[in-house]
Structures are given as structure tokens and as C-alpha cells.
Amino acid sequence: MTGLVLDKISMRFDLPDGGAVQALKDITLNIKEGELMSVLGPSGCGKTTLLNILAGFLAPTEGTIELNGHYVTGPDAERGMVFQKGALFEWMSVRHNVDFGPRMKGMAKRERDEITDHLLEVVGLQEFKEKAVYELSGGMQQRVALARCLANDPDVILMDEPLGALDALTREKMQGLVLKLWKETGKTIILITHSVEEALLLGERLLVMAPRPGRIHKEYQLPFAEHGVDADLRDVKKTDLFGETRDEILSMIWDMEEEIMGRTEGAA
């Protein structure tokens, strides 16, 4: 079976004070190959934990993850990761950041350079190939991170708020770039975000998670990503359906936050 299959993932760990946290409970998901899925939820709902489990950095206490027929037990090049910031290697040039994966695999230099040149062109950084990454702006650095992830040709790309640290304008441009890369490469992409608009734009499928315990609250199938590939993202945002869905999800998350606040206050 192809695709990513999560079977009853639960995550529970002990706290130093004797208590325990149920970070995730019975997450069951079937993510098809080439799907673009965004995950949204109030803080503390376990979405980053879920992503770390998918990446193989954390082991779930219960349940299994299968990717293309084999179990996920640790980090692997088949599951690439894009972080919010600070994950580039600042002692390497842009080129060496991008070809890090192929280089570690021992790929020949000619082949590597071809991949690097191509990807830097796709993300629009071909002129910055020999620059140090710390000389680049935040948006450019995230382009490098995308290119570095793609250079390794992973089956699944996991993105942990990849555009969270960018300013609004750069963020909009980068959202377009993510859509373009998704369409061109046909990769499975799972993206975590805090922004409802971003989740709507960058998710064929949108997962709203609820906290305590972290679980799937609601799922949407959305047309905006498909529209956004060719159209201006701002036009997509202006449609009535976009507005309605956004308001619905916003009030849903708002209610969850209220509930958390109430519960904490009640406990105190």
C-alpha cells in the first residue's frame, strides 16, 4: 500500500511531578501519495509532536506508522523536513546546504551540481549559489531550506511552520512557491501552521486538531490549493467559500482556546 498510514497513534509521557501528559490520542490517518495536507490547531494540541513522530524523531507510545509498506522507526531521507528557522548550516555556502543530502549519500559531484543548479533556479536563488547562508534574508533562507529538502528527493515533505518567521509579504510569495513545488514535484506534503489562511491555501486536505488529549477534531477537503496553483492567491482569498470556511475554523479554534483558558482558570 502506498502513502502514509497512521494507525491509532497515541503519545503519553510522564512528567517529573508524577503526572502524565496525553499529547496525542488515537490518531488514525491515511495520507495518499501526492496529497497536500495542512494541520491546524490551538497551541498545545500536539501538532508538532505529531510531525516529530512522522519524521521519526519521537516514538509513539502506541500505534504504528507505515510509509509505502514499511514501518517508520526513525528519521530517514525518505521523509524530508523543513523547519521554521535556524536549521540551515551557516558554515556552508548555499550550494553546500542544498546538496548536503546527495553529498552524504556519496553522489557524484556532476550529478549533485545538476540537481543543485536546477533547484536553485526553481526557488530563484541561482545567483546566490556561492554565498554564505547568513548573508541571505529570512525568505531566501527558507527557499534554501526548501531546495535542500527537495534535493534529497524525499517521498514525504514535513513542514513545521516553514513560513512562520517571515513577514506578511514574503510569506505570501512563499505560499505561492510551496504550491508550485507541490504541483511540479507531486510530493506528499504535510504542513503545520498557526495561520488559518495559510492552512486553507496550502491544504487540499485540512486537519483541525483539538487539545487535551491531542486528537483530530475535524477534517476538510478544500479546493483552494488546486485553484491557487494557477490563480493569484489573493483572488482565491476573496471568494465567498474561502471567507466562510475561514470564519468557521476561526470560531472553532477560538472556542477551543476559550475552553482551555476556562479549564486552567478552573483548576487554579
Place this chain on the structure above:
Amino acid sequence: MLIAAIYAVIFVAAYFAVKAFTSMREARHDFTSLKTVTFGDESAVRPNRAASIISVVSIFLIWGAFTGSSITPIHVPGPFLGETEFTYTAENAAGERDDATVRVIVRPVGQDVELPEGDGGGGGFALDDSVAVGGGRSSLIQTGENDAGADEDGFRVVAVNGVALEPEVGEVDIGDGSVTLSRRGTVRFTPYAGWQMEKIWLPAPEDVWVRLVEIARDGYRDFTLAEHLGYSLFRVLAGFALGALVGIPLGYAMGLSNWFRGWFDPIVEFMRPVPPLALIPLVIIWFGIDESGKIFLLFLAALWIMTIAARAGVSGVNISKIHAAYSLGASKSQIMRHVIIPNSLPEIFTGARVAMGVCWGTVVAAELVAAEQGAGQMIVAASKFQLTDIVIMGIILIGIIGYGIDMLMRWAERILVPWKGKG
């Protein structure tokens, strides 16, 4: 006190002088000069170059002024030198009084002069004297040696220049110095000492320079100057290299393994606060004053600093970088080589700078205690012979070399880890 006051006056005066001078010139118009809030904005505080230069020059000026140096036009008053005289009144056993004159030639210390004729004049039982004394030193003058009846009981000096004096009571200012009577009634003359330092306390800057040239040419205590400094540097480099060689891998191991961290934490945390100087006696007991002892001491001085720096370098790796490298398919050894080591280099360089500073200080101290050659040995040997100029020369050279080491390390850091602080 006086020197501190003079220094403060120069500090303030130079400030206003430079301010007046710069306000006459066209002001700069870079960004910082447009800031109105500078008090509290550390980035707006730039060292005033004029202040730095005046600061160094004024240290030499004050040094020169207080040592009668030829490099400064103005000197504080020196000790009185030349000829002076005073009259004393003696009373003999019979109770009669008579005056006589003492001519005093104050000569530079260590220099001989011929005494003028004219002793024994003056008539009566008290006769005139001529003596030579060293500048700035108080001396007893045996006025009674040529006086008649001076060996009888009751003969004593009762006044100087007409002012009554008792043994250890009263003091007469004769213009170029002061006269008192010792406990046994002998005349004690103290010529005016002035403000200048004697060579034995503080030699003039040019004396130090002359000594530097001389020692650079002829060496000191069987070793050339280059050998003295070279030995010290060699010990520092050898000790530091060994310390880094052991400390860096140890620090990495402590940053990467629970077992290593648990095993070495108590040792490192215990040894870290022990000043290397406190280990000198033990090292001498173990190794004697051999080369190996000093290198071992410096090895210990550098070891803990480098261990902690490497450990901090590993724990300072952003976990996202490690995760990213794993997701890109890197193996553990590849992550070590391509992520952990480069990421820890800035920390290691900072540690190396601290370690070199500590080693340089420790080597000088170790040489002060026991060595046959080296910068510290040179100054401690010179101090035993009160060769203050060599001591000062040694201190200045030690300072310059220490500063030079730090500059070199900073330069190397800029070249080798340009990404420092950019992550």
C-alpha cells in the same frame, strides 16, 4: 595620591581640549552621529581614538616627569643637590656656649666629591665642619669630632641656626633640608628629597629602553632575551596544545554521551574552580622544576577550559540542525563531522582565547616560583638584585606578548569561523 590627582586633571583637561578641537572641525555625519540617545545605547559608544593616544602618552609623561627622564620637558622637583650650610650652637660641660658652621655638600647618591678646605675655623671650642651627604638621604653629621671637650659629659648641641633643639624633639628648616637631633644628640641632616622617584623604585623610561636593547643584545643570566621569551611561549603552546588535544574530545564526549557526562562532570566541576597557581607547589613536588612540570601545569590550566568550551559547543547546536541532518540521511559520523564540529568551533575558539590568556598568566607565575629561564624567571631574578629596570621591561614585554596572543587568536577566529554569531 599626587599622581592620581595629576592623572585625573590630565583626563579632564584632555577631554575638554579634544572636545573643543573636534567641535571646531566639521562634524561627521554617519548614522551613529545622528543618534540623540547615546547614554545607555552601548552601540553608540565608540572608543575615542584621541583619548586612547592621550592616555598612553600621559602615562609616559607622568612616568618621565617623576623619574627626571629626558623624554619629558617638565619634571617634578628632584632632590636637592649642591651646597648648603647651617650653624649649630654647642654647650660644653662648663655650660659655655659657642657657634660653629657646618658646610654640607649634597651629592648624587653613589658619587664622590672632594671636601672643600675650611674645617676647623670659627674660633671658640666649637669648630666648623665640612661634610658630604647623599641626595635625598638623611645623614648623621658628627659635628663634635673636631670640637674641644666634646668627649666630656654634658657637651651637647642645643640649637641650630639659633633655634633650640632637643634630642628627637623639634626640627629646623634650613631652606635646603631640615636638621634634627638624634636620640644621642647627634646632628641629623635631611636634604630636601623632592618628588622624583629613585631609580631603585622606578627607573626612567629611557633607562628601561636602554636595558631592553642591552639585554636583547647580550642576554640576561646566560640566556638571550629571545630564549627567555621563547621558553615561556613554548611552554604555553605545548601546554595549551596538549590541553586542547585532550580537552576537546573529552568535551565532545561529555556533550554526546550520558555516561561520559556523568563520569567526568564531578571531575571537571571540581577542577574548574581550582586556580592553576594553587597547583604549582604540588607540581613542583611531583616534577621538580623540570620543563615537564610546567607543561603539565599549563596542560591542566588549558584542559578544563577547553573541555567546557567543547561541551558548550555541542550543547549549543540548534536541535533543528541535527534533526535536519538526520532527515537528509546523514549518518552519525557525518553529523559529527559536518554539523557538530563546525557548529562548536566558535565556542572552541572563545575557549581557546580564554585558555591562552590563562596559560600565559600561569606560565609567568610558574616561572616566578621555579625556572632557569623564561619571562617570569627573568623578572624575579632581576628583582633579587633590585634591577627594577629589568623588572619593568619584563612586565611590559609580558603584557605586549599576552596582548599579541589575544590579537592573533581574534584574527584567526575571524578567518576560520566567519559564521560566528550568525546562526
